[in-house]
Amino acid sequence: MTTRPETVRVAAGQGFWGDWLEAPYHQVTRGPIDYLMMDYLAEVTMSILQKQKSRDATRGYATDFVTQMERILPTIVQRGIKVTANAGGVNPRACAMAVAEVARKLGLGGKLTIGVVTGDDLLDRLDGLLARGHGLANLDTARPLHDVRDRVLSANAYLGAAPVVEALQRGAQVVITGRVTDTGLTLGPLMHAFGWAADAWDRIAAGTVAGHIIECGAQASGGNHLVDWKKVPDLANVGYPIVEARADGTFDLVKHPGTGGRIDVPGVTEQLVYEMGDPAAYITPDGVADFTTIQLEQVAKDRVRVSGVRGKPATDKLKVSIAYFYGYKAIGTLVYSWPDALEKARAADRILRQRLDTLGLKFETILTEFVGADATHGAMALADIDAATIPEVQLRIGVRAANKEPVERFTREIAPLILNGPPSVTGFAGGRPKPEEIVAYWPALIDKRMVQPSIELISA
Amino acid sequence: MKRRLVEIAHARSGDKGDTANVGLIAKHAKDYPLLVKQVTAARVARHFKGMIKGPVERFELPNLNALNFLLHGALDGGGTISLKTDAQGKVFSTALLRMEIEVKGRGKR
Numbered sequence: 001m002t003t004r005p006e007t008v009r010v011a012a013g014q015g016f017w018g019d020w021l022e023a024p025y026h027q028v029t030r031g032p033i034d035y036l037m038m039d040y041l042a043e044v045t046m047s048i049l050q051k052q053k054s055r056d057a058t059r060g061y062a063t064d065f066v067t068q069m070e071r072i073l074p075t076i077v078q079r080g081i082k083v084t085a086n087a088g089g090v091n092p093r094a095c096a097m098a099v100a101e102v103a104r105k106l107g108l109g110g111k112l113t114i115g116v117v118t119g120d121d122l123l124d125r126l127d128g129l130l131a132r133g134h135g136l137a138n139l140d141t142a143r144p145l146h147d148v149r150d151r152v153l154s155a156n157a158y159l160g161a162a163p164v165v166e167a168l169q170r171g172a173q174v175v176i177t178g179r180v181t182d183t184g185l186t187l188g189p190l191m192h193a194f195g196w197a198a199d200a201w202d203r204i205a206a207g208t209v210a211g212h213i214i215e216c217g218a219q220a221s222g223g224n225h226l227v228d229w230k231k232v233p234d235l236a237n238v239g240y241p242i243v244e245a246r247a248d249g250t251f252d253l254v255k256h257p258g259t260g261g262r263i264d265v266p267g268v269t270e271q272l273v274y275e276m277g278d279p280a281a282y283i284t285p286d287g288v289a290d291f292t293t294i295q296l297e298q299v300a301k302d303r304v305r306v307s308g309v310r311g312k313p314a315t316d317k318l319k320v321s322i323a324y325f326y327g328y329k330a331i332g333t334l335v336y337s338w339p340d341a342l343e344k345a346r347a348a349d350r351i352l353r354q355r356l357d358t359l360g361l362k363f364e365t366i367l368t369e370f371v372g373a374d375a376t377h378g379a380m381a382l383a384d385i386d387a388a389t390i391p392e393v394q395l396r397i398g399v400r401a402a403n404k405e406p407v408e409r410f411t412r413e414i415a416p417l418i419l420n421g422p423p424s425v426t427g428f429a430g431g432r433p434k435p436e437e438i439v440a441y442w443p444a445l446i447d448k449r450m451v452q453p454s455i456e457l458i459s460a
Numbered sequence: 461m462k463r464r465l466v467e468i469a470h471a472r473s474g475d476k477g478d479t480a481n482v483g484l485i486a487k488h489a490k491d492y493p494l495l496v497k498q499v500t501a502a503r504v505a506r507h508f509k510g511m512i513k514g515p516v517e518r519f520e521l522p523n524l525n526a527l528n529f530l531l532h533g534a535l536d537g538g539g540t541i542s543l544k545t546d547a548q549g550k551v552f553s554t555a556l557l558r559m560e561i562e563v564k565g566r567g568k569r
Contacts, residue, residue, distance in 0.1 A: 044540050140477050226470045226553070227487065266470060266485065269524050273483020275474035276528050279521050292521050308523075326541060367536060367543040375545045377555040378511045384558070398543030441539050443477065 004247060005034075008193040010186050010210070011242040014038040014085075015217025017045060017062050023217060023240045024068050028075045031256035033242060035189040036076070038085035039182045039215050040065060043441045046179060047323030049089035050123070050154035060091030061176075066098045069174070073103055076173070077111050083174040084164055084185040090154060092116045096176045096458045103460035112460035115172025117163040119453035120179040122155040122320065122446075129450065136320060136444040145444065151325040153439060157318045157446060160285030161207070162198060163453035164188025170457055179321060183211030183284055186243060194247040198286070205289035205311025206249035208282065212289075213253060213271050213306070214241045220253060220271040222261030227270075234260025250307040252299065263302040281312075285319075285448070288312040318451055322442035327364070328407040330435045331398040332414035333371075335427030342373050342387050344422040345395040351421055352397060355413055361406040369396045394427065400438070407435040462560045469495060471553035476530075478538035479514075480549030482556050485526040492525040498561040504529055507559050508552075529556070 011033040013024035017040040027036055040062040053060030065087030076083060088095045096114045103112045122129065126149070130136065136145035136155075145152070156179035165188050167175045175188070187207035190196065196203040213220050220241040222232040239259025245251035253263050272291060276282070279291035288311060295308035336344040349368045356366070369375035371394035374382050399410045411433045418425050465471075465484070468491045473482040484499060486492040501518040508516070514532030521528060535549055536542040546552070 140479075224472070226472065266487070269485050269526060270470065270472040270483065272524060273481070273485065273521070273526055273528055274472050275476060276481050276483055276519075277476060277530065279519050279528055292523055294523055296524065329541075329543060331543060365536065365543060369545055371545060376551045377558065378508075380507070380555065380558055396545065400541070400543055438540050440537075440541050441477070 004195060005193055007244050007246055008035070008190060009033045009242050009244050010035040010037055010189050010214070012037055012214035012217050012240045014040060015215060015219065016040070016042055017064065019217050021068070025071055026256070026259065027240055027242070028072050028079070028081055030259060033081060034193070036081055036083045037185045037189070037214065038065065038083065038087060039185060040085065040087045041089065041179060043321055044323055044439055046090055046156050046321060047153040047439045049091070050323070053090050058094050061089040061095035062087040065095065066102060069099050070102045070106070073106055073108060073112070077108050082168065082189065084188055085175070086177045086180045086185060088116065088176045088178045090121060090156070090178060092118055092176050092178045093456070099174060099176065100458055100460040109460055112174065113172050114458045114460065115167030115170065115175040116456045116458060117159065117167055117175065117177035117180060117453060118456070119163070119451060120156045120159050122157055123152070126152065126155055129446070134446055134450065136322065136446065139443040139445065145322065145442065148324045148442065153323045153325060155320060155322045157320050157451045158285060159451070159453050160184045161188035161191055162286070163455055165192045167455045168192040170455065172457060181284055182215035183208045184286060186211030186214060187286055190245050199313070201287050201311035201313055202309060203249040204287035206251065206309040207245070208284050208286060208289045208311070209291070209294060209306060209309050210243040210245060210251050212282070213268060214243055216271065216274065217241070218261060219274065220268060221255050221263050222267065225262065225267045225270060227266040232262045236260060249309060250305065253304045253306065255302055263304055265296045265298050265304055268296055268304045283315060285314065287314045316448050317445040318448050320444040320446050322444060323439050324442055326438040326440035327400060327402040328404045328435045329398060329400040329438050330407045330411050330433045331396060332411065332433045333394050333396045333427065334414065334417060334425050335392055335394045336422065337392045337424040337426065338390065340388070341390045341393040342370060344424060345370050345393045347422045348395055348417050348425070349397060352413060352417060356410060359409065361409055363399045363401045363406055365400045367398045370394070371396050404435055411435060461563060463563045464557065465499070465559045465561060466557035468563070469557065471557055473549050473551065473553035475535055475538055475548040478533055478535050480531040480534040480552045482529045482531065482552050483526055484529065484556060485524065489525050492522065494561060494563065495527055496520065499527060499559065501529070504556065507556065508534070
């Protein structure tokens, strides 16, 4: 009979690829934790990694993770902290080999077992799946994948917690995955540590809620908090959130003592509703969590208790994240000053659009925003101010097209406005904008039984 | 008297494709019924007129004193396609907090 712990502490180390580099180190050194969870994969990250892998078969993963591991490996090996990370991208095995090499370099050879989770990558199987009637229709638009098949750059099913649990059970201290859900990286450790069954739906839902709260890092511990934001203490030294879970599925959100930030009910509530769809049906590969059952309570300073979470059985589908080449875009900006800042910027926009029209350039969209006036809140912002007093306005014009040519020509039409358009213009030091390739996201569903995760263990 | 939502509520917003979600949370439980009654999907759709192309859906989370709104067609295609400054709908939250609602028989908070 395995001894089960009373509580398990899962700490958030990274909320996205590009998050604070100091956070993982602080999480493993400034107080006790059992697991460090690191989320690296946004929706289009996979396509960027796929491109890297196609140029070099040893690439295609989040290289920052290896750098982070180099810094924290001695501590996690010494303290027995386990790590779950979807840093593997489209090449989890190469990522694991790189971590193993770092471990050996640090003299930790023989002391580290790395679990590698694969099976999410469907790119090479797409045509077979389509031929067998799996249409992979776009969840938002219902268009069949066939429409963009020749432009697909990556295709990955979202795996859940199950393969993470299996890797931990087989003795992995560091679990490196490809497209595993953000929540699965937190739920997996809890299922493993407490021995939760895969159909203990309320527990699964509770672990999923825990994962949702900490998957965006400090957004649950004081970062991006609107309520009394000026009073959030010491964000320079913000402590990332930690789930302190119990076997019954209740858990507390905490952070290490002596760190900055704040953990309170309003802040946790903000994070709960972040990127929320139907709150009664938060669907993951592991189960369906009902966010309308969550109870929050401030039980101590910087300690919020989460209880009451109810869940429903998992569906028989997995979500698939497909990235495809869409076209090109470019965004140009100029800054106009008082007096009449907004009027000048509007005049420049009209002139530019007339010139693009005269040139016969065809765009899917031309979008103009006046930053400092209506860029983010639209007309309702202008209704609240005296536009004549605005000190400066940034004219921001973006274009999008299937072909590169019109976008390229657009980028040459911004600078001339400095000398041949409305007056009092500045802010063009950045030079001509560059056309960017657009890689777009195509969400779809697939039958669960078509996707088989697999686990491999690598010893450092 | 009229009060802006920013005085009695807070919010956080994010994206799912071309849809922005706005979670609106009463600062005090006693004000949640005001939100339920007055901040309807139709009212939110009017508030964001010109900024969104699709319908607005509303979900209730009484346990959190919160409403969740889905604003469809809000992000110029969303994600990497979008040309918007706020391509991920991060500040649709504060745009909603500009809305005025009627608060009866109460003084300044």
